[in-house]
Amino acid sequence: MAQSPPLSKLTVSELADAIRDDRSLRRFLHGLPGVDQVGLEQRAAGLATRSIKKTAKRWAIDTAISMIDLTTLEGADTEAKVRTLCAKARHPDPERPDTPQVAAVCVYSDMAATAVRALDGTDIQVASVATAFPSGRSALAVKLADVEYAVAAGADEIDMVIDRGAFLAGRYGQVFEEIQAVKSACGDAHLKVILETGELATYDNVRRASWLALLAGGDFIKTSTGKVSPAATLPVTHLMLQAVRDWRDSTRQLRGVKPAGGIRNTKDAIRYLVAVHEIAGPEWLTPKLFRFGASSLLNDLLMQRRTQLDGHYSGPDYVAVD
Secondary structure, three states: OOOOOOHHHOOHHHHHHHOOOHHHHHHHHHHOOOOOHHHHHHHHHHHHOOOOOHHHHHHHHHHHHHOEEEEOOOOOOOHHHHHHHHHHHHOOOOOOOOOOOOOEEEEEHHHHHHHHHHOOOOOOEEEEEOOOOOOOOOOHHHHHHHHHHHHHOOOOEEEEEOOHHHHHOOOHHHHHHHHHHHHHHHOOOEEEEEOOHHHOOOHHHHHHHHHHHHHOOOOEEEOOOOOOOOOOOHHHHHHHHHHHHHHHHHHOOOOEEEOEOOOOOHHHHHHHHHHHHHHHOHHHOOOOOEOEEEOOHHHHHHHHHHHHHHOOOOOHHHOOOO
């Protein structure tokens, strides 16, 4: 099968032709260059060893805090828990008022209205998971109703999950049309498309799913629900950063990346920021184009921030851990 042109050289007309019908979409996705697994993992491991100077570490910590989607996605979530989370989003470290606010609070759709009220008057976004999260196993009408419910409640962002079963069975057109339908239901809300990369099995599938989501109109591509292991990994995030970079080079449109799940400490967060800078470029070092889906990462960032400011380690007793 003939391969597509180099991904950074694709034209808008070629991308339009790729989505003309199901056969064209399949031909495009299977024509993408295969992923060099060894090269990808070596590159990711090499960048992970990069160190940054002390003066840059404070900047990296503040940048990472500003990129967090502070998340609670548990069956036991209550309105009180969501309000507490929103209070932390507004004032991550109340004793340090110069601490950046997080980018968003991410909740289930039935908690979106509570989060909207709690974050009123701030620039913090309300993100709602939808489309039968985390499995994605439901009828399209049910998924769209879930999206419409969250948007009506005031959600600024929708985090949808793709139908991995359809994708792995090669029904790319079905997945494409579903993303398009969800995008339409979002209205003015931004759409993050969760690939659940831990279930896609191969790097080639991650590349195909990333391009499929971009072609269908996703504003962000997101690694994981956080409910499946492995969740976010550096090699997978490298692939997704390559996809949005090449998409920009071909279309001049900027799309974002959100690794989610398993990123728990400052050292890991900095590794991801290095990858963003080196793979996509410094243009992506903004919450508008890169997010961390996290619940516990913020606590470590706050402790490390205090260490930078005070010159000694601050333990968990000094920050709110819930």
